[in-house]
Amino acid sequence: MAHPARQWTLRRRFTRLLLFAALIPALLFSAVMLWQQYRASRTSLGERVGLSASLTSTSIDDFMRSRLAGLTLLASTRDAPLADWSPDLDRLRQAYPGLTSALVVDATGHVVAASPAPPPGVLGTPASRVDDRDYFTVPARTRKPHVSDAFRGRVVGNTPLVAISAPIVRNDELVGVLEASINVESFARQRGEAFRMNGYEMLLLDRGNHVIHATGGLPYGFMDAVSDPRLTIEADAPSNTARTRFEHDMLDGSAGYVARARMSSGWTLVLVAPVRNLLLSVGRNTLVLLALLMLVSLGVLAATWLQLRDLAQGTGHLLDTLRKFALGDPLDTGEQAPMPRELQPVASAIRDMSGRLNTAYGELSNALITQRDLAASLQRVVDDRDQEIADRTAELRNAVDELEKLASIDALTGALNVRGFRRDIGALVEDPECEDMSVGALIIDIDHFKAYNDRYGHPAGDTALRRVVGAMQSCMRGASDTLARVGGEEFAILLRDADIALAIEVAQRICDTVRDARIPHADGIDGVITISIGIAAQPSPELMDHLLSQADEALYRAKRAGRGRISR
Numbered sequence: 286m287a288h289p290a291r292q293w294t295l296r297r298r299f300t301r302l303l304l305f306a307a308l309i310p311a312l313l314f315s316a317v318m319l320w321q322q323y324r325a326s327r328t329s330l331g332e333r334v335g336l337s338a339s340l341t342s343t344s345i346d347d348f349m350r351s352r353l354a355g356l357t358l359l360a361s362t363r364d365a366p367l368a369d370w371s372p373d374l375d376r377l378r379q380a381y382p383g384l385t386s387a388l389v390v391d392a393t394g395h396v397v398a399a400s401p402a403p404p405p406g407v408l409g410t411p412a413s414r415v416d417d418r419d420y421f422t423v424p425a426r427t428r429k430p431h432v433s434d435a436f437r438g439r440v441v442g443n444t445p446l447v448a449i450s451a452p453i454v455r456n457d458e459l460v461g462v463l464e465a466s467i468n469v470e471s472f473a474r475q476r477g478e479a480f481r482m483n484g485y486e487m488l489l490l491d492r493g494n495h496v497i498h499a500t501g502g503l504p505y506g507f508m509d510a511v512s513d514p515r516l517t518i519e520a521d522a523p524s525n526t527a528r529t530r531f532e533h534d535m536l537d538g539s540a541g542y543v544a545r546a547r548m549s550s551g552w553t554l555v556l557v558a559p560v561r562n563l564l565l566s567v568g569r570n571t572l573v574l575l576a577l578l579m580l581v582s583l584g585v586l587a588a589t590w591l592q593l594r595d596l597a598q599g600t601g602h603l604l605d606t607l608r609k610f611a612l613g614d615p616l617d618t619g620e621q622a623p624m625p626r627e628l629q630p631v632a633s634a635i636r637d638m639s640g641r642l643n644t645a646y647g648e649l650s651n652a653l654i655t656q657r658d659l660a661a662s663l664q665r666v667v668d669d670r671d672q673e674i675a676d677r678t679a680e681l682r683n684a685v686d687e688l689e690k691l692a693s694i695d696a697l698t699g700a701l702n703v704r705g706f707r708r709d710i711g712a713l714v715e716d717p718e719c720e721d722m723s724v725g726a727l728i729i730d731i732d733h734f735k736a737y738n739d740r741y742g743h744p745a746g747d748t749a750l751r752r753v754v755g756a757m758q759s760c761m762r763g764a765s766d767t768l769a770r771v772g773g774e775e776f777a778i779l780l781r782d783a784d785i786a787l788a789i790e791v792a793q794r795i796c797d798t799v800r801d802a803r804i805p806h807a808d809g810i811d812g813v814i815t816i817s818i819g820i821a822a823q824p825s826p827e828l829m830d831h832l833l834s835q836a837d838e839a840l841y842r843a844k845r846a847g848r849g850r851i852s853r
């Protein structure tokens with residue numbers, strides 16, 4: 286079975302083409318680009334986080350070194366008794382912002398001067414002993430400046446602190462330690478917030494891997510011990526060297542880069558950069574790209590739909606024009622109609638075609654008129670010929686009928702001859718309406734006709750024959766009776782619808798009429814021509830030869846009985 290042709294529209298096909306030929310490749314291309322961008326960004330993130338860790342650790346080191354230099358200078362140059370250093374401590378704190386407090390500790394670990402000034406009565410008490418703090422014990426032991434681990438203030442406040450300290454040595458003897466506490470917030474918070482704004486987390490660990498500072502995204506507080514080996518760095522690592530690794534399970538399961546840098550103070554700076562932010566960035570780029578693609582596609586679709594609409598209007602106008610032209614209207618390809626220039630050649634072609642069609646139509650009409658005239662004249666000739674043939678046929682038929690008639694009639698007497706008689710008998714036998722019709726037959730012979738010819742001559746014999754026939758015909762009932770000359774002076778009469786009685790009646794009348802005609806015949810009966818008649822009849826036209834034979838036998842009997850009579 287033939288399938289109907291598939292229907293499609295330019296707009297739907299163009300939409301599919303745009304989808305398959307442009308949008309899907311664009312999406313694939315975008316996916317590859319975004320994947321490459323993600324890979325490059327990931328690599329770049331690793332490099333950046335390492336560099337940032339290195340720079341930040343150096344920056345914090347510089348911060349500490351600059352303050353430690355001031356502290357060392359003061360510790361090595363001041364000659365006044367330790368208890369009188371409070372004004373120097375104040376100046377030191379003014380010169381180096383970020384110093385929360387400054388202390389002068391004697392060689393036994395007692396605070397002897399402080400800035401800001403402690404509550405009255407604190408100095409000189411056990412509460413002012415700091416000989417358990419590393420910022421005292423280390424410089425006292427090593428006679429070198431020192432940067433402490435994290436601790437909380439005891440004498441002045443309870444804030445998260447680190448300390449820098451320098452030994453006070455006079456004449457090669459330790460007389461005390463100059464110490465300054467630095468609020469961790471002063472050098473760590475701003476840096477940490479800057480990193481957080483970029484999606485990083487910052488962790489600053491002291492030598493014992495206790496937290497000096499941790500940004501809000503990390504699960505650590507001040508002085509918490511950090512044992513995660515991915516965040517710490519071995520003790521013998523050189524300073525200012527960032528070590529960056531990619532870890533798969535950081536910060537609540539997110540993967541990310543971890544950069545660790547050992548500082549000259551012995552602290553460790555850790556930066557964690559989760560790639561989740563990269564994924565968010567890639568996701569944002571993806572959304573922007575998709576939105577851009579969508580806008581471009583919608584723009585292309587809108588432009589194409591408008592073009593197709595204009596094209597459809599133009600072609601629709603041309604089709605209307607052609608339809609009207611086909612219905613007989615004059616052609617108007619729309620000089621005024623809005624039509625794109627691309628369709629103008631089509632309109633021009635239609636105009637040319639219509640011109641040729643009009644010319645061809647005119648020529649065809651003329652040819653049809655000529656052909657119609659020719660056909661009419663030919664028809665007239667044919668009609669004339671037909672009429673002529675019909676006339677000739679009628680004449681021939683009449684001639685044939687005449688010939689037929691002549692061939693059936695005896696030329697001497699005008700009665701039917703044997704051929705005509707046989708034809709009548711045949712028609713009677715064949716006629717179904719005469720199937721049950723009784724028929725009678727008379728066989729008639731002129732008596733002593735040889736003698737007549739002998740006495741009066743043959744021409745007189747012919748005349749006598751014609752007179753006898755005339756007499757017999759006068760006795761017949763009409764068209765239903767047939768008279769035929771079946772021999773030289775022998776006749777037969779066929780009587781339709783006649784039984785034997787009627788046949789006898791007609792035969793007797795004929796016999797009497799011929800006698801009464803009184804045609805002189807000196808050798809005949811009573812001096813006139815007489816006839817003898819044999820009669821037969823039967824109830825149907827069947828076996829006509831038998832009927833005629835019976836009549837012939839009856840004639841024989843009439844002759845033998847003396848002639849001039851009838852016999853059955």
Ligand SMILES: Nc1nc2c(ncn2[C@@H]2O[C@H](COP(=O)(O)OP(=O)(O)OP(=O)(O)O)[C@@H](O)[C@H]2O)c(=O)[nH]1
Nearest residue numbers: 731732733734735736738742743744746747773774
């Ligand atoms: N004039 C003339 N004579 C004819 C014609 N046809 C036949 N005859 C004659 O008719 C005669 C018939 O004679 P036959 O047959 O002997 O019979 P018949 O003399 O009539 O004697 P029966 O019939 O016995 O009374 C012959 O002499 C034929 O020549 C014809 O057309 N014209």
